[in-house]
Amino acid sequence: MAEKTRKILVADDDQSMRIALFEALTRNGHHVVLAEDGQMALELAEKEPPALVIADIKMPRLDGLELLRRLKERSPELPVIIITGYATVNSAVEALKHGASDYILKPFPVEVIEDTVAQVLDRPPAAPGEAPPLRRKADDRFAKPLIGRHQKLLQMLEKARSVASSKATVLILGESGTGKEVLARFIHQESDREGGPFVALNCAALPENLLESELFGHERGAFTGAVATKKGKFELASGGTLLLDEIGEIPLHLQAKLLRVLQEEEVDRLGGRGPVRIDVHVLATTNRDLAEMVKEGTFRQDLFYRLNVIPLRLPPLRERKDDIPLLAEFFIDKYCRLYAKPRKRLSREVQRLFLASDWPGNVREMENLLERAVLLSRGDELQPGDFWEEEEISRQNPPPALDPGAAPDSTAGGGAGSGPVPELNGTSLREMERQMIMSALRKTDDNRTHAAKMLGISVRTLRNKLQEYRSQGGLE
Numbered sequence: 001m002a003e004k005t006r007k008i009l010v011a012d013d014d015q016s017m018r019i020a021l022f023e024a025l026t027r028n029g030h031h032v033v034l035a036e037d038g039q040m041a042l043e044l045a046e047k048e049p050p051a052l053v054i055a056d057i058k059m060p061r062l063d064g065l066e067l068l069r070r071l072k073e074r075s076p077e078l079p080v081i082i083i084t085g086y087a088t089v090n091s092a093v094e095a096l097k098h099g100a101s102d103y104i105l106k107p108f109p110v111e112v113i114e115d116t117v118a119q120v121l122d123r124p125p126a127a128p129g130e131a132p133p134l135r136r137k138a139d140d141r142f143a144k145p146l147i148g149r150h151q152k153l154l155q156m157l158e159k160a161r162s163v164a165s166s167k168a169t170v171l172i173l174g175e176s177g178t179g180k181e182v183l184a185r186f187i188h189q190e191s192d193r194e195g196g197p198f199v200a201l202n203c204a205a206l207p208e209n210l211l212e213s214e215l216f217g218h219e220r221g222a223f224t225g226a227v228a229t230k231k232g233k234f235e236l237a238s239g240g241t242l243l244l245d246e247i248g249e250i251p252l253h254l255q256a257k258l259l260r261v262l263q264e265e266e267v268d269r270l271g272g273r274g275p276v277r278i279d280v281h282v283l284a285t286t287n288r289d290l291a292e293m294v295k296e297g298t299f300r301q302d303l304f305y306r307l308n309v310i311p312l313r314l315p316p317l318r319e320r321k322d323d324i325p326l327l328a329e330f331f332i333d334k335y336c337r338l339y340a341k342p343r344k345r346l347s348r349e350v351q352r353l354f355l356a357s358d359w360p361g362n363v364r365e366m367e368n369l370l371e372r373a374v375l376l377s378r379g380d381e382l383q384p385g386d387f388w389e390e391e392e393i394s395r396q397n398p399p400p401a402l403d404p405g406a407a408p409d410s411t412a413g414g415g416a417g418s419g420p421v422p423e424l425n426g427t428s429l430r431e432m433e434r435q436m437i438m439s440a441l442r443k444t445d446d447n448r449t450h451a452a453k454m455l456g457i458s459v460r461t462l463r464n465k466l467q468e469y470r471s472q473g474g475l476e
Contacts, residue, residue, distance in 0.1 A: 006051035006121055007031045011041035011067060012083070013059045017106075021054060024110045025117065038062025042070055049075065052121060054113070057084040057091055065094050072099050079120045083108075086337060107330055109149060111157075146182055147330050150320035156312055157186070163310050164191035169262065171247075171307045172285040174314030176461045177364030180285035181245060183314060188241040193281055196240025201233045204249035204460075212254055213270055216261070222271025234267045238278045247307065248288035248299065259303045282307075287460070317359040317366065324354050324366075331367050332382070335374040344374060347381045360433065360465060361457030368456025388436065437465055 008030045010021045018034045025032045033050065035041035039061040045053065053071060057064035068080050082095045085106035095103045101120045104112060146157065163170060164187045172180045181200065188198045206214055217232030233242055244250075250258060261267050262282060266275035284307050293299035317324065332344055346354065359365055373386035436455060444450035452462040 005029050005031055007033065007048070008117065009033050009035065009041055009045055009050040009053045010055075011035040011038055011053065011059065011064070012056040013037055014056065017056070017083075020110070021113065024114055028114060028117075030117075038064060038067040041067055045071060045078075046074070049078070051079075052117065053078065053080045054117075055080060055082060057082060058086055065091065065098070068095065068098050068100060081113075081116060081120060083113075085333065107147070107326070107333075109147075109154075111154065115161075146179060146186055147327050148320060148323035149326065150315070150323050152315045153320055153323070156183075156314065159310075160187050160312055161190050164188075165193070166310075167281055168309045169307050170283045170310045170312060171290075172283060172312050172314065174285075174287060175316045175362055176287050176458045176464075177362030178314040178316055179363055180287075180314060181243065183312065184241070184243045184283045184285065187283060188281075191241070191281065193240050197237050198241050198243070199233050199237035200243040200245055202245045204246040208251050208254075211250070212257070215254070216257070216267045216269055217272075217276075218270035219272050222269070229269075232267060232269065234261060234278050234280055235276060237280045239280075241281045241283060244282065244284040246286060247284040248286040248290055248293060252298065252300065255300045255303045259300065259306055262303075262306050317362045318357075321355055325351070327363060327366060328354060328370060331370040332374060335371045339375060341374055342380055344377060344380050344382055347383050349384055350382055350387065353384065353387075358433075361455070361461050364458065365456045365461075372456065433465075434469060437462065437469075 008025055010018055010025070010032060011034075012018050012021070013036055015036075018036070022032045022034060033044055033048075035044055036059075038055070038059045041053065041055060042062060044050075053067075055064040055067050059067075062070075064082055064084070068082065071078055071080055076099070079101040080099070081102045081104065082091075082100045083104045083106060084091065092103050102116050104116065146153070148154075160170075160183060170184075170187060172183055174180050184200070185198060188194060201214060203211065213230065213232065215232050215234065217230050217235055220229045257268075261278075264275070265279070266277050268275050290299050290304050290308070294301045294304050317327075328346055332346070335341070336343055354366075361368075369387050370382075373382045377383070377386040437451070440451040440454045441448070444454065448459055448462055452459045455462065
């Protein structure tokens with residue numbers, strides 16, 4: 001409709017980004033004007049004021065933050081969205097200070113910019129002298145973004161958006177390393193509680209005698225060592241969102257108290273004289289099967305039903321392999337910038353191995369592998385030796401990368417160049433994974449924490465893999 005057509009000025013020195021934004025925004029009915037640097041954007045905005053400006057930070061002649069400052073001097077009410085592939089705390093703070101409407105880290109799915117533009121344009125104008133609120137806090141901008149275009153992921157994100165502003169408890173399910181906390185932060189940022197606190201508690205990281213105090217708080221003198229009154233995480237998160245990470249690790253004797261808090265929306269501090277009212281949106285994550293734990297008697301059925309109001313399941317990386325190249329590109333770019341390394345890319349052989357892998361540690365495993373490879377590599381192309389030990393690679397004898405334009409390899413037995421691509425996602429890859437785990441344990445004298453860190457996976461994932469090998473007779 002005509003009233004929805006707004007003029008949007010896009011300033012970015014990256015031609016591909018300008019084209020992508022032009023196509024996405026015009027598809028939504030907007031009139032889009034493009035500028036290839038900050039100075040050009042400023043001149044266009046002065047000539048014919050837009051309804052919204054989208055500006056990259058790194059641009060020639062005039063960078064995005066200076067453009068933001070000058071635009072706000074002339075038109076304080078003009079909304080400006082900052083996008084960048086070079087996020088820093090200082091730039092986020094500067095953007096917030098000078099009135100940016102949002103701060104988005106590249107690369108991002110097109111749905112993110114479409115949603116942000118829609119919200120910014122529909123947002124009522126700020127009062128005189130008041131900067132428009134950032135839809136995301138500056139410090140939240142540096143949480144890992146959700147990267148991907150796979151249909152399962154996008155459908156799950158849409159469901160998350162639809163329940164973000166409700167008080168219904170959300171149970172985020174998924175294997176270790178799939179990004180459950182990232183999704184929790186996304187829900188908080190998309191909710192009407194975004195201006196409130198986001199408090200996270202890892203229920204598996206604390207001993208039982210401290211977990212109750214961390215959750216519910218205590219009064220001075222409630223127990224030995226309680227020298228001062230302390231608010232628990234529920235109180236600290238009041239008005240915002242509380243994430244209970246690894247909820248399946250809460251001991252049975254605390255589950256009843258947690259259930260009461262969720263039902264009554266009030267907490268009793270240890271040693272307290274009366275309940276304290278709270279207003280919290282509770283999110284919980286787990287990589288365990290809570291329904292099975294209920295059957296085993298290790299998790300309360302009533303608490304499970306109370307938590308499982310809105311279940312969201314993050315798909316493992318092996319189920320969205322079309323996102324692997326996108327994720328790899330993002331992490332390579334991230335760590336090349338972080339460590340001031342020249343731009344690198346995956347070799348064909350590594351691409352094959354990545355696409356064939358089952359990724360037991362999911363996105364976290366990939367990120368840690370790529371960080372290590374960026375640091376270790378000497379050339380501009382990441383090779384298998386940058387990721388794995390040479391002896392492990394040679395033992396598995398991975399097939400060479402296939403170049404569609406290359407001639408068949410006459411040295412390969414049976415004319416491999418023209419034959420089918422050897423399967424890497426079967427026994428050989430699983431064996432490579434097992435050998436890597438065993439090698440890491442040997443090198444760390446069976447220290448599982450250090451071995452998991454070396455492998456780029458969580459201790460829980462390592463433990464689960466060892467249990468799997470033991471059940472299959474792969475361990476003595």
